[in-house]
Amino acid sequence: MKSIIIILGLLNLAAIGTVLYYFRYKFRIIYQQLGRLERVCERSAWDACNLVTTLSPKCPLPAPGGWAVSADLLVEIVNTIQRKKPHFVVELGTGLSTAVIALTLQKMAIGKLCSIEHDAKFASASRELLESLGLSNIVELRLAPLTLTKQFGEEQYWYDLSVLEDLIRIDLLLVDGPPALTPTIRYPALPFFWDRMQIGGQIILDDAKREGEGLILNRWQKEFSISEMICLDHDKGTVIITKKAI
Secondary structure, eight states: HHHHHHHHHHHHHHHHHHHHHHHHHHHHHHHHHHHHHHHHHHHHHHHHHHHHHOOOOOOOOOOOSSSSSSSHHHHHHHHHHHHHHSSEEEESSSSSSHHHHHHHHHHHTOOEEEEEEEEEHHHHHHOOOOOOOTTTTTTTEOOEEEEETTTTOOOOEEEOGGTTTTTTTEEEEEEEOSSSSSSTTTTTOOOGGGEEEEEEEEEEOOTTTTTHHHHHHHHHHHHHHOOEEEEHHHHHHHHEEOOOOO
């Protein structure tokens, strides 16, 4: 009888030990995630403050993050424009990034932006934001509905190609659209725009931490002569590709 009691006691101790180990493991993960979240929030606040100070917008800007581009990528975009001094910028997907790019170009007195949007409501909201900031003369905002195309291999949705055909000699391309209706919906961006990019031009891909964007990058690397690609550990992940002379 005593041996049974001892065995049961040991089993209870083992069970308690297992539970304690499990909770310790979970708490450690939560602690690490909270620490990362704290660092991200601090960096986002710092980046947002720097953006407002640098760009001095005439009215408040929408909040970064969520559906909008994150603050860390916005800072990278501003730095890239200041460093590269692009004459022609194209952006896929409109919103806060449209205003930030236009403000930077205005402040530097260089370049133009063509912003592509598939959704009429988003396009209208972006136009209102640009007007309130006095940036309408810097940005050409085009509505390009999503249509089915087989031009890039298998049939898939992408922007109406007829709206984009005249876009050439691009110095900077921001790929932040279309939204992820399918995992690889942004794949056509490079096949369509690669030959339209200037030598030395850069392609910035947002949301690079998503699985779909990972698949897209793998295809791009296999299909194009990409000799320079930088991965930035941003909140959503950012990849910058530079087109080099062959």
